[in-house]
Amino acid sequence: MLLSISALSIFGLIIVLMAAYGYRISAKTAEDYMLGGRTIGVVVMFFFVLFAISSAWTFYGFPGLLYTEGPGYVMFIWGSVAGFAGLYMFLGPRLWALAKVNRFLSPVEVLAERYRSPGLRLILSLSILAFIVPYVGIQPLGVGAGFEALTGLPAIWGAIYTTVILVVLVLLGGMRIVAWVNIFLGVVYMSALLGSLVWAVNALFPTGGLTEAVSILAVERPEMLSSPGPVGRYSPVVLGGTFVVGLLAFSWPHVAIGCMTARDKKLFKQFPLLIFVFGGLFFYIIPFIWGSIVAPAAMPVAELEALAAENGVTLQTEADRVVQTIITRNLPQWFGVFVLLGVIAAAVSTAAVQLMTSGVIVSRDVIQGIFRPNAGDAEITRWARWSVIGIVVLSLIVSFAYQGAMALYLTDVSVPGFAQWAPALVGGLLWRRGTKQGAIAGTVSGVIFLVASLLVVVNGERILVVGHPVLGSLLVNTLVYIVVSKLTPRLDEEIETVFFDEVEAYLEAESHNA
């Protein structure tokens, strides 16, 4: 216990000191606080984005769902890697150039100006906040589960600890220091994730390593080694749907905002290489091996069911912390503490970026964009900082009230929600014919369809869900956006000039200057 508390204290102190240092060196402008002064280079950006998207979910939720439902869920990862790379290859340069040339501070602001619509600004802000806020709350709660598995203390203490670190980091630091802290958090996280896998495999399967683990599964639980998996969930339709949901990762607002912090255009050429090689071919394979091979071979499902019954939780909740449980049982205690630090690092790195994004949207788009258009730099920075506390409290309440499987919350609620601004985003950046009316009608119908598809349950089935909650809602959103845009007058020439011609000319010029 003393070891755990000491390690957690030192870890927390390092983050707080980094945040304080960030505050001291920051330029105290809105641009500096919200977008790191647009000075993030490729290495920092890589840690910033990779660990913004790799949360407690990667360590707990993802392996937890693989453990109970088999390897088919990995299709989400393959889609996500392509989606993130696609964002930086296709949309990123334009989003970056537009924001830089016009001094936009939020991606919602970009679209509000592109479509000339304060109404769309409010709709997009509320829709993004509605889906991002509960996801922020999942992070501290995820840490709480691991904290309980390691120390036996109530999960709420782990959640409170994580929340305090988060709030201090975001309040003091701003986007630049959140990005820099993500390097530290990423190193801790990666060491814990990879180190735990290597050590656990050596300790649990000393003669044959992963081959031995797979041999055990082939005898005891062979359905874990292929789709549709042990509960038959991953039919071809669900596999394809899960992959498509992953592709939509380009629309995650806390990832899209990263494009606006880039120092220069070269970053967009180099970044996908890191995503493919480091993210797709290395990093995400680690939790996959943990959840689909090592954990099920080391801990039979009957044993985990008994543990869940003992703890009074569902099998999925227990599975969400199976990695931590195996480490706690089989590796030295100090390493279990280190792994918990890794999970806290994962949770903080993601939630901090999500909180920053939410704070930017609240202050720049809702407060300044709608209610206080004359608010100055200092005022909107203050709003961005202090709204963080409100968002954290709200997100914890929501997440605590509706606890479910961590992995499914991400893919079944948050990602479909994030995707609802995708047609307006893609169309706004790439399609001259997209109109304000089309963007508003598409977004509103997509959100309404999504909420209805999640809430309307007949005989235990969500009758409006076809394959996956995102598919129907996104289809409706996109169709309405295109049809209404085609039926309404096209934009005036000035918008086309600013948002298309000038941006293309700027990117061309940057290419020659480079």
Add this chain to the structure above:
Amino acid sequence: MSLMKEIARHTAGKVYLLLLVLSVVGFIVFMAMGGTDAAESGEPIVLFGWMTMPLVSGVVFILFWLVTYLVYFNFFWPYR
């Protein structure tokens, strides 16, 4: 229409986009055809003793995107 003009306006860009679309469609078709299922005998297909088909197929997919990206962005991308 500005749909990814910088990429779609030249042949290499069109080929690149086409390859990516085909890879996505091909991957989905592969799954639909049961490429990640167990063999007909019921035995799961495992490569190198531990790589299951959902992993192998994804790695191949990512490698394809990696190679096409390297070629296009280093030799043909207009903003390189």
